[in-house]
Amino acid sequence: MNQSFENIGNIGGMVLNEPIGGLVIGDAEFETIRHLIYEQFGINLTEQKRSLVAGRLQKMIRGMGFTRFSEYLAHLETDASKQSLRDLINRISTNHTFFFRETAHFDYFCQTVLPELTGRLKQRNARDLRIWSAGCSSGEEAYTLVMLMKEFFGMDYGQWDAGLLATDISTDALATALNGIYPEERTSMIPSNFKSRYFKKISEDRWAVDPALKREIIFRRFNLMTKTFPFKQPFHVIFCRNVMIYFDQPTREALVQRFFEFTAPGGYLFIGHSESLRRDACPYDYVMPAVYRKRGE
Ligand SMILES: C[S@@+](CC[C@H](N)C(=O)[O-])C[C@H]1O[C@@H](n2cnc3c(N)ncnc32)[C@H](O)[C@@H]1O
Incomplete structure (x- = not known):
């Protein structure tokens, strides 16, 4: 046989x-x-x-x-x-993602999270805002966040150390993210004012991210299963959306615990809308569906 x-x-x-x-x-x-x-x-x-x-x-x-x-x-x-x-x-790995995915998160990020966090930081004369897109895939989430941060800060952006760390396990997805060139159909969710400001049409059906936007993001390969995160400082906001759906409950809970250890007091965790954390096993306070906050300040 x-x-x-x-x-x-x-x-x-x-x-x-x-x-x-x-x-x-x-x-x-x-x-x-x-x-x-x-x-x-x-x-x-x-x-x-x-x-x-x-x-x-x-x-x-x-x-x-x-x-x-x-x-x-x-x-x-x-x-x-x-x-x-x-x-x-x-x-x-499943790398499906798109610009401005789950826009309610971004509204909350701009209208509540950024004013609250920057207000607190200013009181302490601090200007460093650390944000992590964990499981960033081909970069759309990270670029969306940086565009929004630039809009939020406006002329003051330069006074802030407000870049973004974006990590994923897939080197193919990260290569696309670093390249910052997207086919026309993948840019359809970008509002036209953002598209004209932060993207350049480079051929009939391809758009390139403004290099100035790219410079604001550090893309790195990082395995979320790493038992001890190697970061020196905690993050003010962690986005880990549509990643934990691929993990089982114990893996999710252990990861959320690691995120929690690396969230600054008063900082936020955003997860995907189809995901949820068991309240009794969640160290964060629940804010609204898929948004959690670490108690503190
Ligand atoms: C569906 S995408 C989500 C992208 C984006 N966060 C969003 O919501 O649109 C899930 C990503 O998680 C990444 N991923 C899965 N397991 C991972 C792990 N152990 N460490 C880091 N990234 C992982 C995959 O490579 C994939 O790019």
């Missing part, structure tokens, strides 16, 4: 394995990938994701010259450079 197909079966109408492009993920192989992705990146790949995983990986695996998942897994285990692991997470 051809080994690649030996695990394919259909018992009681249940397809056991997925022959995609001739590549099959057997039960044990899927379990190995699942375990690896969970351990390394916190992403919880349920059984329902098996065909999605196979679909996302098969072209890459074929491109590497492997004909079986087992060969690929053996390579993953022995690749000391960890490049294969980076390529794997580039394929597995």
Whole structure:
């Protein structure tokens, strides 16, 4: 029997394995990938994701010259450079995002959070505002935030040390973010006044972010599963939206705890609207759906 197909079966109408492009993920192989992705990146790949995983990986695996998942897994285990692991997470992570996503958050950020935080900082003669887009994907959330901050501060922006840290695990998504060039259809959510001020049309269907805006953001690869965050100072605002949906409850709660430790007193955590934190396990105060605040000042 051809080994690649030996695990394919259909018992009681249940397809056991997925022959995609001739590549099959057997039960044990899927379990190995699942375990690896969970351990390394916190992403919880349920059984329902098996065909999605196979679909996302098969072209890459074929491109590497492997004909079986087992060969690929053996390579993953022995690749000391960890490049294969980076390529794997580039394929597995879901990077869907768009400019001005969940606009209610940005309204609250501009109308309440920024006035409150900057008012307090000014009282202390401080001018540093630290904001983190954690799980920034291809940069749309980070660029949205910086545009809004520039609008909020206006002429005073230069007097503030108000840049943004934007991190993600996917080097592909970060490359797009750093490049700052987006196809026309991905810029449709940007209000026209923002688009004319902060973007330049560089071809029939592509727009480039103003380099001055880009300079305000530090894009870095960072794994949110890192047990001890390496930051010297806490953040005033953390956006971690539509990231924790891929994590299970214990992983989410442990991450929120780490965020909390790195939130300045009186600082905020924004999560995605489809996400929620269990109140009894949440160290932050609930403000409104998907917005939390650390008690303090
Ligand atoms: C759906 S996007 C969300 C982008 C943006 N925050 C938004 O709401 O539009 C989720 C991002 O989380 C990133 N991600 C998933 N697991 C991660 C981890 N362990 N560490 C860092 N980033 C991770 C993915 O690479 C992906 O770009």
